[in-house]
Amino acid sequence: MSKQRVAVLGARGRMGSEAVRAVEAAEDMELVAALGRGDPLDALAETGAEVAVDLTHPDSVMANLEYCVTRGVHAVVGTTGWTEERLALLRGWLDASPGTGVLIAPNFGIGAVLTMRFARQAARFFESVEVVELHHPGKADAPSGTAVRTAQLVAEARRDAGLPAQPDATSTALDGARGADVDGVPVHAVRLRGLVAHQEVLFGDEGETFTLRHDSLHRSSFMPGVLLGVRRVSAAPGLTFGLEHFLDLD
Ligand SMILES: NC(=O)C1=CN([C@@H]2O[C@H](COP(=O)(O)OP(=O)(O)OC[C@H]3O[C@@H](n4cnc5c(N)ncnc54)[C@H](O)[C@@H]3O)[C@@H](O)[C@H]2O)C=CC1
Numbered sequence: 001m002s003k004q005r006v007a008v009l010g011a012r013g014r015m016g017s018e019a020v021r022a023v024e025a026a027e028d029m030e031l032v033a034a035l036g037r038g039d040p041l042d043a044l045a046e047t048g049a050e051v052a053v054d055l056t057h058p059d060s061v062m063a064n065l066e067y068c069v070t071r072g073v074h075a076v077v078g079t080t081g082w083t084e085e086r087l088a089l090l091r092g093w094l095d096a097s098p099g100t101g102v103l104i105a106p107n108f109g110i111g112a113v114l115t116m117r118f119a120r121q122a123a124r125f126f127e128s129v130e131v132v133e134l135h136h137p138g139k140a141d142a143p144s145g146t147a148v149r150t151a152q153l154v155a156e157a158r159r160d161a162g163l164p165a166q167p168d169a170t171s172t173a174l175d176g177a178r179g180a181d182v183d184g185v186p187v188h189a190v191r192l193r194g195l196v197a198h199q200e201v202l203f204g205d206e207g208e209t210f211t212l213r214h215d216s217l218h219r220s221s222f223m224p225g226v227l228l229g230v231r232r233v234s235a236a237p238g239l240t241f242g243l244e245h246f247l248d249l250d
């Protein structure tokens with residue numbers, strides 16, 4: 001069996017260094033490039049990389065993906081910072097490179113994927129909902145990509161069920177006290193030394209609350225998802241948004 005030729009971008013970072021170890025340990029993969037900031041992307045073409053794993057920075061990911069997609073290198077992306085504008089650009093590159101696949105996974109952790117799924121399921125049954133994400137203080141962005149995706153899924157489910165805007169009688173508040181508004185869902189971001197990646201989705205209605213919580217206690221929790229993405233992305237041309245599409249959750 002020929003091994004899949006894999007490159008890791010952001011290889012010296014917190015996630016990238018963990019991904020380098022995971023790819024090296026996978027029997028069906030060969031790590032052909034481990035690139036850091038400033039390393040030329042031409043190493044991807046020179047080493048014949050088939051799949052690039054991007055774990056860099058929101059400021060870097062678009063240039064990396066343009067390079068990969070236009071050369072037919074499939075990509076598994078954990079890097080955050082996705083907006084509709086960025087996704088439209090990426091889709092344009094993919095349209096011009098049929099056969100190339102890109103997976104963007106807001107979160108590679110199975111527990112986080114399930115949290116998003118369960119939050120979407122629960123959304124229509126509760127009047128109130130808030131998302132709290134808690135991360136290490138080195139995190140580049142706030143709120144987290146996972147929290148934004150969770151809030152969007154919850155908001156969509158509320159709309160589909162015809163729920164009105166949730167109640168909030170706040171008439172005065174310090175800026176930021178009610179968090180960021182993502183599609184009508186308040187999202188709060190905590191940055192604390194000692195944490196890795198955590199999220200709570202709080203639901204409430206008359207006389208009861210319901211809380212979903214997920215904790216990534218170590219970045220190894222993301223690696224089965226990264227490897228699954230690498231194994232599946234070349235057979236999924238175009239854009240796949242969310243690891244759930246590569247999992248049998250039903
Ligand atoms: N989807 C998921 O499950 C997860 C996603 N992430 C995301 O992954 C990204 C990286 O997170 P961390 O590893 O914590 O950050 P980090 O700052 O520890 O690592 C990023 C690394 O990428 C390097 N880099 C920046 N631009 C580059 C470029 N153009 N080419 C090659 N290397 C480049 C940096 O020098 C740094 O070494 C963030 O967007 C984070 O939110 C993090 C954890 C899980």
Ligand SMILES: O=C(O)C1=N[C@H](C(=O)O)C[C@H](O)C1
Pocket residue numbers: 080106107108135139140143144145146147196197198
């Ligand atoms: O930067 C991180 O650490 C993480 N980033 C992703 C996000 O923004 O959702 C995934 C996870 O929360 C860890």
